[in-house]
Amino acid sequence: MADKTATTPQVNETVKVKEKSKATDWVKFVALIIVACVVVAPIILVIMNSFKGKLFVSSDPFAFPTAESFVGLNNYINGIEKIDFFNAFGVSLFITVFSVLVIILCTSMCAWFIVRVKAWYTKALYLLCAFSMIVPFQMVMFPMSQIANILHLDNMFGIIFIYLGFGAGLAVFLFTGFIKSVPLEIEEAAMIDGCGPMRTFFLIVMPILKPTAITVAILQAMWIWNDYLLPTLILGDTKTLPMAIQYLRGGYGSVDMAAMMAMLVLAIIPIIVFYLCCQKYIIKGVVAGAVKG
Amino acid sequence: MQRAMKKWSPILVLPTLAAFMIAFIIPFITGIYLSFTKFTTVNNAKWVGVSNYIKAFSNDDFINALWFTVKFTVVSVITINVLAFLLALLLTKAIKGTNLFRTTFFMPNLIGGIVLGYIWLMIINGVLQYFGATITTDATYGFWGLVVLMNWQLVGYMMIIYIAGIQNVSPDLLEAADIDGASSWQKLTKITLPQVMPSITICTFLTLTNSFKLFDQNLALTAGAPGKQTQMMALDIYNTFYGRVGWQGVGQAKAVIFFVIVAAIALTQLYFTRSKEVES
Numbered sequence: 001m002a003d004k005t006a007t008t009p010q011v012n013e014t015v016k017v018k019e020k021s022k023a024t025d026w027v028k029f030v031a032l033i034i035v036a037c038v039v040v041a042p043i044i045l046v047i048m049n050s051f052k053g054k055l056f057v058s059s060d061p062f063a064f065p066t067a068e069s070f071v072g073l074n075n076y077i078n079g080i081e082k083i084d085f086f087n088a089f090g091v092s093l094f095i096t097v098f099s100v101l102v103i104i105l106c107t108s109m110c111a112w113f114i115v116r117v118k119a120w121y122t123k124a125l126y127l128l129c130a131f132s133m134i135v136p137f138q139m140v141m142f143p144m145s146q147i148a149n150i151l152h153l154d155n156m157f158g159i160i161f162i163y164l165g166f167g168a169g170l171a172v173f174l175f176t177g178f179i180k181s182v183p184l185e186i187e188e189a190a191m192i193d194g195c196g197p198m199r200t201f202f203l204i205v206m207p208i209l210k211p212t213a214i215t216v217a218i219l220q221a222m223w224i225w226n227d228y229l230l231p232t233l234i235l236g237d238t239k240t241l242p243m244a245i246q247y248l249r250g251g252y253g254s255v256d257m258a259a260m261m262a263m264l265v266l267a268i269i270p271i272i273v274f275y276l277c278c279q280k281y282i283i284k285g286v287v288a289g290a291v292k293g
Numbered sequence: 294m295q296r297a298m299k300k301w302s303p304i305l306v307l308p309t310l311a312a313f314m315i316a317f318i319i320p321f322i323t324g325i326y327l328s329f330t331k332f333t334t335v336n337n338a339k340w341v342g343v344s345n346y347i348k349a350f351s352n353d354d355f356i357n358a359l360w361f362t363v364k365f366t367v368v369s370v371i372t373i374n375v376l377a378f379l380l381a382l383l384l385t386k387a388i389k390g391t392n393l394f395r396t397t398f399f400m401p402n403l404i405g406g407i408v409l410g411y412i413w414l415m416i417i418n419g420v421l422q423y424f425g426a427t428i429t430t431d432a433t434y435g436f437w438g439l440v441v442l443m444n445w446q447l448v449g450y451m452m453i454i455y456i457a458g459i460q461n462v463s464p465d466l467l468e469a470a471d472i473d474g475a476s477s478w479q480k481l482t483k484i485t486l487p488q489v490m491p492s493i494t495i496c497t498f499l500t501l502t503n504s505f506k507l508f509d510q511n512l513a514l515t516a517g518a519p520g521k522q523t524q525m526m527a528l529d530i531y532n533t534f535y536g537r538v539g540w541q542g543v544g545q546a547k548a549v550i551f552f553v554i555v556a557a558i559a560l561t562q563l564y565f566t567r568s569k570e571v572e573s
Contacts, residue, residue, distance in 0.1 A: 061419035110309035134559040138530045139552040140320035165316025226405025242407040
């Protein structure tokens with residue numbers, strides 16, 4: 001009997017604690033829902049406004065499109081014409097895809113060389129790459145754009161070479177970090193069996209590097225796709241997507257906000273689709289890049 | 294093996310090396326040299342000593358941009374990290390839909406600076422018009438607009454890094470603390486926080502450098518208006534180069550100063566990371 005009276009209050013208490021934690025769980029859940037709404041709301045607003053007339057975008061941006069303010073696809077048609085959207089999209093896609101491929105191929109070979117060939121100059125190159133990551137773009141922007149002009153790199157193909165140079169810092173840094181942990185024996189065995197360095201690289205090293213290559217590819221793709229200043233300085237008249245969007249801002253700050261909203265929607269959709277398709281890789285890649293870099 | 298690899302160095306190293314030289318090393322060295330000269334293109338530079346630096350430091354726009362950038366960086370580093378850490382704490386407790394929340398919160402980070410700037414220009418102007426103002430009416434609006442934008446972009450990203458850190462906290466320690474009767478506040482400050490120190494260092498570093506070097510968002514949201522009051526350092530340097538004839542040398546001097554500040558921040562941060570690594 002004495003035992004029973006002693007235990008019942010305790011049981012009651014644990015039940016209460018459980019109930020309490022359930023209640024706080026609900027509070028937390030609601031808080032998260034609210035934050036999620038705050039995160040998503042701006043994008044919904046942009047989509048909503050992309051279907052409204054110019055005046056309504058600035059006078060009442062938080063209202064749903066009504067019969068009066070709805071303009072159908074006019075903003076889209078207007079915007080696409082004004083900034084030659086599909087051309088800009090193609091230019092951006094071309095530059096991003098080929099820059100990323102070139103960066104992955106060249107910097108992984110370079111990083112392999114840096115790790116496996118022990119010499120003062122490989123060490124120096126590695127340190128310079130690490131150093132380049134902390135240098136702000138403004139420091140080199142003017143001389144770089146002039147040199148690109150002199151060497152005729154100021155076009156869609158030349159800019160890929162420039163991106164290789166700018167992307168080298170982070171890419172070499174991440175690749176060397178990984179290759180250092182790969183045992184040398186496999187490569188040596190391959191070489192003794194008669195594989196040349198190139199075959200060893202493509203058959204043995206490259207497959208091992210795959211996870212890091214995905215990380216590098218995602219980080220570089222995000223950067224190049226969204227980059228505004230470098231292509232503005234190098235390309236001039238050929239416009240990438242961010243350049244085309246910035247171009248909608250006329251002289252002295254006047255912006256056609258309706259066409260702008262439509263173009264923002266078109267610019268965001270591919271990013272979100274890409275993100276939803278490979279969000280696991282993207283989140284992992286970005287975190288890996290941040291933690292090592 | 295090294296011998297064989299060296300033979301192939303023209304293919305293995307040369308492309309990256311050449312691009313790195315042309316895009317970074319040569320412009321970097323030229324840039325330092327040009328900051329001591331007067332020029333309009335790289336071919337007509339004339340040595341003028343430190344006068345560019347004197348002009349830069351006595352340039353009101355530059356000093357204003359420096360302070361604006363520092364204030365913005367301090368405010369956004371604190372707000373972003375606090376919010377991100379709180380969200381990470383919420384999401385590491387077993388709650389339904391954790392993954393969905395993570396995916397949603399991270400998404401804004403993928404959107405580019407120019408696009409972000411115009412999204413928030415629409416929203417902020419939409420709110421301010423109820424008070425008869427726009428974002429360019431007052432520099433304060435521009436300042437807080439940039440802070441809100443930066444939070445929206447980076448909180449989710451930092452949150453993911455904090456989550457990884459919190460998940461690494463050893464459950465044994467927390468259990469031991471439970472047995473000893475520690476409150477959740479004590480557990481947070483005495484166990485979780487010290488253990489996620491590496492994540493805090495990384496996140497502070499990323500938010501610090503990203504805020505300090507901000508350009509696209511600044512250009513799209515306010516472009517420095519009203520006047521040049523909301524112009525940050527990167528934008529001020531750009532405008533000095535391309536907006537003012539004969540001031541390219543001063544622009545380059547400003548860029549060198551900017552580089553020195555960013556490098557100093559980065560190295561200080563690195564030093565702290567190292568000292569933390571020794572401790573643990």
